[in-house]
Amino acid sequence: MESGLQNAYQEELEQLNHTIRDMNAHLEALRAIPSYTGPDLTEQVLESIRDSKRRNLTHAMPEPYFGRLDFHESGKTGPTPLYIGKFGVEKADSPELLVVDWRAPVASLFYSFTGGSEAAIYDSPEGAIEGLVYLKRNLVIRKQILQRVVDTFDRESDAIAVTDEFLLYRLGENKDNKLRDIVSTIQAEQDAIIRAGKNNALIIQGVAGSGKTTVALHRLAYLLYQYRDQVKAEKMIIFAPSRMFLDYISGVLPELGVGHIQQTTFADWALELLDQEVKLADPSERLRYWFAVGPDRPEMDDSAPGRFKGSLRYMQWLDQVLDAYEQIAVPDADFSPWEGKKLPRSMIREWFNVEYKHESLMKRRERVLARIKRWIEIELEKVWEVHLRKDYKKKSGEKLRAYTKSWTAYTPFTFYKELFNPDARPAYVSEAASAFIPEDLRKTTWAAAKKKLVQTEDFAPLLYIRQRFHGIHGDLRFDHTVIDEAQDFSPFQVALLAMHTKNGSFSILGDLSQGIHAYQGIQDWHEMLDQFPEDNRGYYTLNRSYRSTMEIIYFANEVLKNGVQEPPTLAVPVFRSGDPVTVAQTGDASLAAQLTEAIAAHRSREGAGTLAVLARTEDRCRQLHAELAAAGCEANLIVPGQQQYEGGVSIVPVYMAKGLEFDTVLLIDVDPEHYRATPQDAKLLYVGCTRALHELKLYFRGEPSPLIAGIEGDFITRD
Numbered sequence: 001m002e003s004g005l006q007n008a009y010q011e012e013l014e015q016l017n018h019t020i021r022d023m024n025a026h027l028e029a030l031r032a033i034p035s036y037t038g039p040d041l042t043e044q045v046l047e048s049i050r051d052s053k054r055r056n057l058t059h060a061m062p063e064p065y066f067g068r069l070d071f072h073e074s075g076k077t078g079p080t081p082l083y084i085g086k087f088g089v090e091k092a093d094s095p096e097l098l099v100v101d102w103r104a105p106v107a108s109l110f111y112s113f114t115g116g117s118e119a120a121i122y123d124s125p126e127g128a129i130e131g132l133v134y135l136k137r138n139l140v141i142r143k144q145i146l147q148r149v150v151d152t153f154d155r156e157s158d159a160i161a162v163t164d165e166f167l168l169y170r171l172g173e174n175k176d177n178k179l180r181d182i183v184s185t186i187q188a189e190q191d192a193i194i195r196a197g198k199n200n201a202l203i204i205q206g207v208a209g210s211g212k213t214t215v216a217l218h219r220l221a222y223l224l225y226q227y228r229d230q231v232k233a234e235k236m237i238i239f240a241p242s243r244m245f246l247d248y249i250s251g252v253l254p255e256l257g258v259g260h261i262q263q264t265t266f267a268d269w270a271l272e273l274l275d276q277e278v279k280l281a282d283p284s285e286r287l288r289y290w291f292a293v294g295p296d297r298p299e300m301d302d303s304a305p306g307r308f309k310g311s312l313r314y315m316q317w318l319d320q321v322l323d324a325y326e327q328i329a330v331p332d333a334d335f336s337p338w339e340g341k342k343l344p345r346s347m348i349r350e351w352f353n354v355e356y357k358h359e360s361l362m363k364r365r366e367r368v369l370a371r372i373k374r375w376i377e378i379e380l381e382k383v384w385e386v387h388l389r390k391d392y393k394k395k396s397g398e399k400l401r402a403y404t405k406s407w408t409a410y411t412p413f414t415f416y417k418e419l420f421n422p423d424a425r426p427a428y429v430s431e432a433a434s435a436f437i438p439e440d441l442r443k444t445t446w447a448a449a450k451k452k453l454v455q456t457e458d459f460a461p462l463l464y465i466r467q468r469f470h471g472i473h474g475d476l477r478f479d480h481t482v483i484d485e486a487q488d489f490s491p492f493q494v495a496l497l498a499m500h501t502k503n504g505s506f507s508i509l510g511d512l513s514q515g516i517h518a519y520q521g522i523q524d525w526h527e528m529l530d531q532f533p534e535d536n537r538g539y540y541t542l543n544r545s546y547r548s549t550m551e552i553i554y555f556a557n558e559v560l561k562n563g564v565q566e567p568p569t570l571a572v573p574v575f576r577s578g579d580p581v582t583v584a585q586t587g588d589a590s591l592a593a594q595l596t597e598a599i600a601a602h603r604s605r606e607g608a609g610t611l612a613v614l615a616r617t618e619d620r621c622r623q624l625h626a627e628l629a630a631a632g633c634e635a636n637l638i639v640p641g642q643q644q645y646e647g648g649v650s651i652v653p654v655y656m657a658k659g660l661e662f663d664t665v666l667l668i669d670v671d672p673e674h675y676r677a678t679p680q681d682a683k684l685l686y687v688g689c690t691r692a693l694h695e696l697k698l699y700f701r702g703e704p705s706p707l708i709a710g711i712e713g714d715f716i717t718r719d
């Protein structure tokens, strides 16, 4: 160790010991105070502060901080060393900070300052604060033991700043089966997104592995810290592509000390709001259709059911249909409770269409019926003859029941279903409006609806009808909404979520180059961006990929270029080199043997980490799983509907692997039959390649796919 480094290590060792002593003393003092459970409000508040301090100290104890920043604020004495950690910690005997929370304004300098002699500025509640950074230091502490000290900037030293060294060290580590927090290595471009203002819809286009998911989760932790009086964890929601993906990311928020945030898939959320009246059709069937192999593949253009039903045009059409329904909703007759007495339809319509207009459709129906009931009661009071009144009362009760029945109480689903009825066009759907729906779509939607089955793209329309029928109650409005893998969401879904989200507070993240579900997703971010006012939206790009080695990224970029004419943006790797990507020819019989060998080699390595064999279809995965099992090679089979990701060795269809990562990826069947030189296939193969952290191998039979055939460079070897 050089003497400078040795001194730094010694200095930090002493500081760490001092910090831990202080924290222990603080924690002991807090524990010595008995918990208050009485009725006094002030005492309750004090107890909750003590409780939060106890929790923070306990969480922070094993790794109290990860960074140090020496900052000299202009006009003050200094520089002052600030230690930055996941949790803010006060000194035992004063409210001064021992460790600054990473989300605090001053800590932003630790992320945004990337060197140079210029003054650094950060935003604080008191305005912009300027000063000079003297030292930026990364520290690795595990179980209270100081393991590493790396200076990434030292104003007093001639040595060149090693900004990436610490990041590379972290990226080189093997991953387990869960996504992790990145507080110690958040990069400046990621930090800008994390700390962006609350009332903005952020759209983040980020290349594979650029940290989109991770950044969104850190942003939630930041918003909860920064706007603690305005946002609540229970009112924040994350939409992710599958339950397995949710399981995969489930570790990050607790690591950041955040709990209770709702995490769901759009389908699960919708099914709950629809009171489980419908079921989602088997997703495997649809995936089998769209990812089929062979010459006749379905077109993924605007006529695809998902694109059509996910469009804003479709939402507007539905709006018109609902407007038309509103006009004729009141039954087409006067209400007569007994002979000679009449409540004219015009009056009932006046109540429904004018007086109660501000209410939702079904609420208005309820109100009008209650009002008719009251009207009957008033009219009955005017009848003096007791027998007659009794007779009228009975008759009016029957009449009101019949009237109520004639006024259909639709559920969102029963209303929606009727729009597709081939035999009877509802009165509120004009002939022209009916012609809007393509015949094929009418047939398939009707056939499924008869079995109470719907597709993903039916959820937004159903929820939209629900909203017009019942409104959106306060507890269904979110303080902030995160949409992950948003390129697979439709504009209609986003419009619907905007109705459920306060102040347009969104984090919408995705990658158009990974848009493999183009039969339902977007083709351009404008389809979402344009839905938000210009002053309240932001578009960010993340181009650096942190997941994979340089070799893997260079290779994956070539795959993309070979299939997509104008790829949106190509990933730029961080300077982390590994083995070249291997492309191997194989025969039918030898594939299982080759995979078994590769898996055995992987397993025999120390700290083996995760491995995935990726195939194009679910059926192929099942077949391979059986073949490998017969060869004595056990692996987890991951197919649609999977709830958890266990790590280890898995066999996964590429589309299910989206969002996940594995230390090693073995991609099979990379031949012209499975992967043609089309944008769709290139994106699919790109997704597959970019799942690998350290090692990527591709196997083909006969000829290689045109997407990989001509790739040359020192980042690839051919077996």
Ligand SMILES: Nc1ncnc2c1ncn2[C@@H]1O[C@H](COP(=O)(O)OP(=O)(O)OP(=O)(O)O)[C@@H](O)[C@H]1O
Binding pocket: 167, 170, 171, 175, 179, 180, 181, 182, 185, 186, 187, 190, 206, 207, 208, 209, 210, 211, 212, 213, 214, 215, 511, 514, 546, 547, 658, 659, 660, 661, 690
């Ligand atoms: N600043 C960082 N420091 C350390 N690791 C990082 C950083 N940013 C991202 N990573 C790592 O890079 C990997 C990819 O992150 P993440 O899954 O969030 O990216 P993504 O953009 O959502 O990827 P994809 O679109 O491919 O699913 C993760 O292992 C994450 O921990």
